[in-house]
Amino acid sequence: xxxxxxxxxxxxxxxxxxxxxxxxxxxxxxxxxxxxxxxxxxxxxxxxxxxxxxxxxxxxxxxxxxxxxxxxxxxxxxxxxxxxxxxxxxxxxxxxxxxxxxxxxxxxxxxxxxxxxxxxxxxxxxxxxxxxxxxxxxxxxxxxxxxxxxxxxxxxxxxxxxxxxxxxxxxxxxxxxxxxxxxxxxxxxxxxxxxxxxxxxxxxxxxxxxxxxxxxxxxxxxxxxxxxxxxxxxxxxxxxxxxxxxxxxxxxxxxxxxxxxxxxxxxxxxxxxxxxxxxxxxxxxxxxxxxxxxxxxxxxxxxxxxxxxxxxxxxxxxxxxxxxxxxxxxxxxxxxxxxxxxxxxxxxxxxxxxxxxxxxxxxxxxxxxxxxxxxxxxxxxxxxxxxxxxxxxxxxxxxxxxxxxxxxxxxxxxxxxxxxxxxxxxxxxxxxxxxxxxxxxxxxxxxxxxxxxxxxxxxxxxxxxxxxxxxxxxxxxxxxxxxxxxxxxxxxxxxxxxxxxxxxxxxxxxxxxxxxxxxxxxxxxxxxxxxxxxxxxxxxxxxxxxxxxxxxxxxxxxxxxxxxxxxxxx
Numbered sequence: 001x002x003x004x005x006x007x008x009x010x011x012x013x014x015x016x017x018x019x020x021x022x023x024x025x026x027x028x029x030x031x032x033x034x035x036x037x038x039x040x041x042x043x044x045x046x047x048x049x050x051x052x053x054x055x056x057x058x059x060x061x062x063x064x065x066x067x068x069x070x071x072x073x074x075x076x077x078x079x080x081x082x083x084x085x086x087x088x089x090x091x092x093x094x095x096x097x098x099x100x101x102x103x104x105x106x107x108x109x110x111x112x113x114x115x116x117x118x119x120x121x122x123x124x125x126x127x128x129x130x131x132x133x134x135x136x137x138x139x140x141x142x143x144x145x146x147x148x149x150x151x152x153x154x155x156x157x158x159x160x161x162x163x164x165x166x167x168x169x170x171x172x173x174x175x176x177x178x179x180x181x182x183x184x185x186x187x188x189x190x191x192x193x194x195x196x197x198x199x200x201x202x203x204x205x206x207x208x209x210x211x212x213x214x215x216x217x218x219x220x221x222x223x224x225x226x227x228x229x230x231x232x233x234x235x236x237x238x239x240x241x242x243x244x245x246x247x248x249x250x251x252x253x254x255x256x257x258x259x260x261x262x263x264x265x266x267x268x269x270x271x272x273x274x275x276x277x278x279x280x281x282x283x284x285x286x287x288x289x290x291x292x293x294x295x296x297x298x299x300x301x302x303x304x305x306x307x308x309x310x311x312x313x314x315x316x317x318x319x320x321x322x323x324x325x326x327x328x329x330x331x332x333x334x335x336x337x338x339x340x341x342x343x344x345x346x347x348x349x350x351x352x353x354x355x356x357x358x359x360x361x362x363x364x365x366x367x368x369x370x371x372x373x374x375x376x377x378x379x380x381x382x383x384x385x386x387x388x389x390x391x392x393x394x395x396x397x398x399x400x401x402x403x404x405x406x407x408x409x410x411x412x413x414x415x416x417x418x419x420x421x422x423x424x425x426x427x428x429x430x431x432x433x434x435x436x437x438x439x440x441x442x443x444x445x446x447x448x449x450x451x452x453x454x455x456x457x458x459x460x461x462x463x464x465x466x467x468x469x470x471x472x473x474x475x476x477x478x479x480x481x482x483x484x485x486x487x488x489x490x491x492x493x494x495x496x497x498x499x500x501x502x503x504x505x506x507x508x509x510x511x512x513x514x515x516x517x518x519x520x521x522x523x524x525x526x527x528x529x530x531x532x533x534x535x536x537x538x539x540x541x542x543x544x545x546x547x548x549x550x551x552x553x554x555x556x557x558x559x560x561x562x563x564x565x566x567x568x569x570x
Contacts, residue, residue, distance in 0.1 A: 004328040004393055006501035006525045012275035014211070014303050015337040016395060016498025017054035018489060019104065023345050023400040024061050024083055025069060025459060026438045032454035034447075036438065038084035042092045043452070044441075045099055047471070051403060051482075052489030055102035057213050057282070059345060061089070065115050067182035068420050069436070071106075071215060072113040076200045086207075093208045102210035104282065109197055110219045111183040119184055123164060127173050134193055136176035136185050136222070148174055152249065153232045155179050157424035160233060160249075178219060178233055178249055180420040188220045188258060201265050211266070211280035211303070214259075217296060218285040221255045223248035251287060259283075259301045280304065282339075290330035297336035304339045304395060311341050311350075314358040315381055317516045317536045321504070324392065328502060331394070338394035342385055343402050349435045352408035354381035364421070365430030366410040375465075379405050380564045383484060383553040384534055387566035390488045391522055391532035393500045398485075401439045404469045405481035408434040409462070416461060437462055443470035487551050491568065496524040508533065509544030517541055531569040535561045544569065 007015065028040030038061060048056060060070035061083040070080070079086050096103050112119055118134050125131035127139075138149035140163065148161035155178055162181040166172035176185040186193050201212065229247050259281065266279040283296040283305040296305045313323045331338040342350040348363055355378020356363065356371065366373065382405065389396055412433055414422070419431030438458040442449030447458050448470050467473075474480035492498065500522040506513055508531075513519045516537025523529035530550065535541045540560035543549070547569035549556065554565040561567050 001506075002501060002503040003325055004332060004502040006393070006523060007499040009496050009499055009524065010275070011499050012278050012303075013054065013102070014278060014280045014395060016393075016496075017102075018052070018390070018396050018398065018492070018498075019055045019057050020048055020051070020053040020398045021344055021400055022056050022058045023436060024059055026436050026450075027400060028439070028441070029447075029451040029454075029456065029458075032451045032456045033082075034438075034451065034456045035082055035459045036450070037082070038079065038088040038092050040452075042088070042095050045092075045095055045101065049099040049101060051486055052493065053101065053398065055104055055210065056096065057104040057397070058106065060106045060108060064113055065182065067113070068180055069418070071108050072111070072115075072180065072183045073108050074113040074115045075117075076107075077203050090207060097208065103208070104211040104213055104280065105204060105209050106215060107197075107200070107212040108215040109186070109188075110216045111177065111179060111185045114182045114184055124167065126166060132173070134187055134190050136187050137173045138176070138226070140174050144171070145173075146171070150226050151228045151230070152176070152178075152226075154424065155233050156421045157429065176222075178216075180424070185222075186220070188254070189224070194258065194261070198261065198265055201262060205266070205269050205279060209279070211282065213282040213284065214302070215284055216286075217259075217283040217302070217305075218251045218255060218287060219249060220258060221252040223252060246288070251285070251292060256295065256298075256301060259296065263300055263302070278303070282306070290326045291333070294330045294334045294336060297331070298334050304337065306341050306344075306397065307339050308341070310389075311343075311347065312362050314360045315354050315385070315536065316358060317518050317534075319360075320388070320534075320536075321518060324502075328393070338392070339397065340389045340392055340394060341397040341399075342382075342389060343399035343435070344397070345399065345436055346432055347435065349382075349399070349402065349406060349408045350385060351375075351378050351382040351402070351405055352410065354378045354385060355407075363430075365419075365432060365434055366408050367430040367434075368411050368413070370410065370430065372410055373407070375407055377564070378407065379481070380554060383481060384564050384566040386485070387488055387551070387553040387568065388518065388532065388534045390492050391497060391520075391530065391566070391568060393498060393502055393522060395498065399435075403482050403485040404440070404471060404474060406437075406439075406466070406469055409437045409460075410434060411463065412461070418460070433460055436460060437466070440466040440470040442472045443467040484551070484553065488568075491530075491550055495522075495527070495530050495570070497522050497530060500524045500530075505531070509542060509546070511542065514539060514541070528570050532566065533561060533569065534566040535563055538563055543567070 027036045028044045030039040062073045063075035063080045064070045122131040141147040152160035154160045161174040164172045270277045281302040287293045327338045352373040355373030422431035438450040440448030445453045474482035503521045505519040518534040521529045550568040552567040
């Protein structure tokens with residue numbers, strides 16, 4: 001059964017690109033201070049080119065007090081000294097382009113840092129001032145305004161409102177912070193806010209970036225009535241009725257007009273309409289249904305939206321087939337590509353997540369006291385899941401070090417954790433530090449080569465087992481996870497799988513496909529189709545005699561595909 005038709009191989013680059021997320025604090029450290037930086041990224045760009053990615057997305061490197069690892073921005077037009085300089089950013093962009101790699105940068109429009117010049121001016125100016133109108137200041141409720149304006153709770157725990165002390169020393173108004181108290185939310189109904197971000201877009205486009213990943217893209221506009229809401233403001237908006245329980249802080253209709261304005265700016269940098277020169281917008285929008293997510297990628301809005309429904313799916317054939325069908329159908333309705341992803345800087349790495357019981361619940365971090373994943377099982381499933389994902393049509397995202405098969409660091413003690421979610425929930429939520437550990441490049445160097453051989457203490461400690469996963473231990477080693485990724489990306493490009501069509505197979509070699517097996521054909525407009533088979537069941541699957549193996553995520557046994565293994569055939 002065909003559920004997705006192929007596209008032209010001349011389609012816009014972003015419709016089929018593989019984009020690699022670089023988490024700058026943890027990718028490569030050039031100066032030995034234990035924190036990754038822009039020159040470190042530049043030094044490793046040949047590695048990424050050799051991996052075979054089309055573009056990189058770099059998490060925030062702007063000036064910031066780092067209350068939330070850079071997602072609290074104090075200056076959107078400069079680089080924090082921790083990461084380098086604007087000249088370093090220019091060098092990185094130029095070198096990436098020389099190597100054929102496009103550069104997407106993170107943009108954080110929902111909130112600024114409390115150290116941003118605008119917020120400092122708002123505090124100094126006082127209630128009712130034009131400066132405060134750029135943010136969401138409100139008077140409190142109750143006697144003396146001592147209670148928050150609403151009962152909204154922060155994503156990171158605690159109240160979503162913080163009370164300020166006015167210039168005269170008296171308790172004053174409250175400001176909204178959906179995340180940390182050092183991240184005050186902007187007022188996107190204010191024209192100055194709208195114009196400021198159009199200017200920020202142009203600043204980075206003029207420096208040559210190829211697009212923007214937009215942080216919590218569904219959160220900018222709030223219900224102006226600000227009604228009380230009993231649920232916690234989790235990223236996906238709450239449970240229950242998927243279409244009507246998003247909460248007054250998520251997915252308001254007004255966000256779409258903002259992105260239409262942004263799209264006009266990006267399109268103006270490609271007046272010829274060359275699909276290979278498009279600058280793109282990518283939505284981070286945690287929404288409960290595929291169709292609501294796809295509203296962000298209608299033709300005059302963004303280009304891509306992360307497919308978190310795929311990421312959050314349990315490792316079962318029925319659930320995977322359902323999410324693939326719904327993803328492609330919803331994307332096709334608006335003419336957008338589906339964007340697949342398994343890991344990022346906010347979730348437990350899939351090499352560990354898939355080593356847990358698959359009950360449909362995604363853990364918010366794994367700590368020393370948590371149920372521990374099966375490391376061997378998790379990596380086997382992760383390799384199979386990645387091979388499945390990269391065999392699907394559309395675009396795909398990889399996360400910082402997943403090509404090494406890195407597991408989550410599950411034994412981090414509380415005193416080294418830096419995620420504000422851990423602090424604000426008093427450790428009830430373990431948080432995201434475990435997926436943000438500095439990468440191991442060389443097994444026998446200090447900090448596993450993260451600082452290029454220099455003696456340094458990484459900003460988060462690396463587990464001892466990371467030496468086994470170091471890039472130099474896997475380079476050129478047949479069967480290593482690094483070489484598997486390189487092979488998958490090479491074959492994906494050679495066979496144009498990103499622009500192929502998808503047809504589910506009911507039979508394989510004349511034998512009916514079992515319920516715990518996924519089998520589909522990815523066929524481009526011309527050329528040999530690729531058959532992708534993922535076995536999630538206990539019974540082995542016999543390879544068809546008329547097809548040859550292109551790549552396998554694990555070991556084949558006497559012509560059969562065993563459990564938790566994906567194979568590509570042609």
